[in-house]
Amino acid sequence: MQTTAPLEVTPEMIQRYNRPGPRYTSYPTVPIWKEGQFADDYAECLGNEGKIDQPISLYVHIPFCRQLCTFCGCNKYITNNKQIVEQYLTALEMEITGVAARLGGAKKLAQVHFGGGTPTFLNETQLRRVVRMIKSSFEVQDGGEWALEANPRVTSDQQLETLFELGFRRISFGVQDLDPAIQRAINRNQTVEQSWHTLETARGLGYQSINLDLVYGLPLQTPQGFLKTMEEVNRMRPDRLAVYSFAYLPGMFKTHERAIKADDLPSPEQKIEIYLEAIRFFAEAGYVMIGMDHYALPEDELALAQQNKTLHRNFMGYTTLHNMAQIGVGVSAISDFGDSYWQNQKELSQYMEEVADNQLIPRRGLRLEKEDQLRRDVIETLMCHGELLIPDFEMRYQLNFRKHFQKAWTELEQFQEEGLVNLSPEKIRLTPIGMLFTRNLAMPFDRHLPDNGVLNFSNTV
Ligand SMILES: C[S@@+](CC[C@H](N)C(=O)[O-])C[C@H]1O[C@@H](n2cnc3c(N)ncnc32)[C@H](O)[C@@H]1O
Ligand code: SF4
Structure with missing residues (x-):
């Protein structure tokens, strides 16, 4: 990093x-x-x-x-x-x-x-x-x-x-x-x-x-x-x-x-x-x-x-x-x-x-329900390491990662186009610029975030 x-x-x-x-x-x-x-x-x-x-x-x-x-x-x-x-x-x-x-x-x-x-x-x-x-x-x-x-x-x-x-x-x-x-x-x-x-x-x-x-x-x-x-x-x-x-x-x-x-x-x-x-x-x-x-x-x-x-x-x-x-x-x-x-x-x-x-x-x-335990693990991994090894998660949680997080993956693909993240079947890896926007890149995995952002959070920048 x-x-x-x-x-x-x-x-x-x-x-x-x-x-x-x-x-x-x-x-x-x-x-x-x-x-x-x-x-x-x-x-x-x-x-x-x-x-x-x-x-x-x-x-x-x-x-x-x-x-x-x-x-x-x-x-x-x-x-x-x-x-x-x-x-x-x-x-x-x-x-x-x-x-x-x-x-x-x-x-x-x-x-x-x-x-x-x-x-x-x-x-x-x-x-x-x-x-x-x-x-x-x-x-x-x-x-x-x-x-x-x-x-x-x-x-x-x-x-x-x-x-x-x-x-x-x-x-x-x-x-x-x-x-x-x-x-x-x-x-x-x-x-x-x-x-x-x-x-x-x-x-x-x-x-x-x-x-x-x-x-x-x-x-x-x-x-x-x-x-x-x-x-x-x-x-x-x-x-x-x-x-x-x-x-x-x-x-x-x-x-x-x-x-x-x-x-x-x-x-x-x-x-x-x-x-x-x-x-x-x-x-x-x-x-x-x-x-x-x-x-x-x-x-x-x-x-x-x-x-x-x-x-x-x-x-x-x-x-x-x-x-x-x-x-x-x-x-x-x-x-x-x-x-x-x-x-x-x-x-x-x-x-x-x-x-x-x-x-x-x-x-x-x-x-925490099981689904949130999984999402917590994903978010913490990205916040701490800037990368996530997909096979590890698939083994640990017995799931198909891309299928399970289809919506988040689509959002990450957009971030990829802007050079913030690299996606492969094995890995999600934040780029150095992506590291500046880690909070934004974790947000697609948050299933409780309202679309209108009404919760009182500070700005990410
Ligand atoms: C409990 S305070 C530190 C100990 C002690 N009270 C002091 O002020 O030296 C913890 C730290 O939170 C950070 N902090 C407090 N309010 C903040 C804010 N609105 N935005 C970002 N950081 C904040 C500050 O850097 C502060 O030193
Ligand atoms: S930043 Fe100031 S007001 Fe806040 S906890 Fe520290 S000393 Fe107290």
């Missing part, structure tokens, strides 16, 4: 393909999941998972942030109220205990991931408390992977030390862009020094994998300006990088509507120019491109997983953990295991009330 050759993307292509589309961190996508109260179904699925002798991955959502970044699309809660935070941790403890009980008690953890919001919003005592609650409900596997997301503006050296002592070895820092004008435009005001400082402190302490998040398509960004950011980021030399496309959703987020002027956003042409420049720049800098929007140093596990075709995609992006049950705890957290998806209550006070009452009631859920 290494793409150093110049890529010819015409304005017509951008116009044709720039339409709302899922990022496929799940299939079916979240808007398709059923809404309701799924306490019994969730308990049953956890019970079934408990009988499988496999370790799991635990995602812990810490929703709090001190200040709102106006571009943000995460599930977060801006506060300075210390009492709410303590109350939340008590609720989290109840949920973790409840999940472990429903799993039947003896599950091992292979991975723990703190996401947000901002996990480093918590002080050291609170961070220790969360780790303690996890360890008292689960057995942590030797060599288990502990990872967290951290905002450099609120992450102290002491917190980094404490987290290291607690076993965290992977850390992901939000940067977005290093240009102060862009930081101002997204109400973040993170300085270049803050980004350097947290990175170097983490490196000095011995964190083994450091990731930086960048976002392209933010207000006031230009290709020239972003190049400067990339040059500085390359000097920082993180092990991994995420370069996300700004998901601008004014219909979904009031802050996008109020605080981000559409006129300040780069045009789709500029956006694709930045994206292409990022591919070229990081390839030349020695990074391997992973899927659509990640980069890793060649010796990093993610790059090796891509090479060995063991790369996977889930809510946290690309991962090396093969088919591992992922259980999410905390407000709005998502679980993905045993061919089912669940999302917790998104409203903080209601989440805390219910959990305190020992009730775990996901508000969205889906148990």
Whole structure:
């Protein structure tokens, strides 16, 4: 997937393909999941998972942030109220205990991931408390992977030390862009020094994998300006990088509507120019491109997983953990295991009330039919590897691939004419230009996508 050759993307292509589309961190996508109260179904699925002798991955959502970044699309809660935070941790403890009980008690953890919001919003005592609650409900596997997301503006050296002592070895820092004008435009005001400082402190302490998040398509960004950011980021030399496309959703987020002027956003042409420049720049800098929007140093596990075709995609992006049950705890957290998806209550006070009452009631859920399990496999394979071996699928699912996906195949033939994909009886293979439109190329396999695109997704470019 290494793409150093110049890529010819015409304005017509951008116009044709720039339409709302899922990022496929799940299939079916979240808007398709059923809404309701799924306490019994969730308990049953956890019970079934408990009988499988496999370790799991635990995602812990810490929703709090001190200040709102106006571009943000995460599930977060801006506060300075210390009492709410303590109350939340008590609720989290109840949920973790409840999940472990429903799993039947003896599950091992292979991975723990703190996401947000901002996990480093918590002080050291609170961070220790969360780790303690996890360890008292689960057995942590030797060599288990502990990872967290951290905002450099609120992450102290002491917190980094404490987290290291607690076993965290992977850390992901939000940067977005290093240009102060862009930081101002997204109400973040993170300085270049803050980004350097947290990175170097983490490196000095011995964190083994450091990731930086960048976002392209933010207000006031230009290709020239972003190049400067990339040059500085390359000097920082993180092990991994995420370069996300700004998901601008004014219909979904009031802050996008109020605080981000559409006129300040780069045009789709500029956006694709930045994206292409990022591919070229990081390839030349020695990074391997992973899927659509990640980069890793060649010796990093993610790059090796891509090479060995063991790369996977889930809510946290690309991962090396093969088919591992992922259980999410905390407000709005998502679980993905045993061919089912669940999302917790998104409203903080209601989440805390219910959990305190020992009730775990996901508000969205889906148990996948066989047909969707197959389609999920197809979409994930294309998103992770940019190619799909047809005989593998025919053997695994006992079907005639082209016959089964006749409609999708016809759509792919059109993409083939435009040079985005190569089709043969053995293989679907995205071309380097096709890789830029991976989301579009996965969409023909999505049987839930309405033709009129009414679901609220961000544009694919
Ligand atoms: C939970 S945040 C990271 C941790 C921490 N809260 C921070 O801001 O540093 C996860 C990442 O999602 C990305 N992100 C958030 N909102 C986005 C949006 N609307 N479009 C694209 N990426 C977004 C940002 O790169 C952000 O760093
Ligand atoms: S980008 Fe991070 S710090 Fe900013 S509001 Fe979103 S979750 Fe909070």
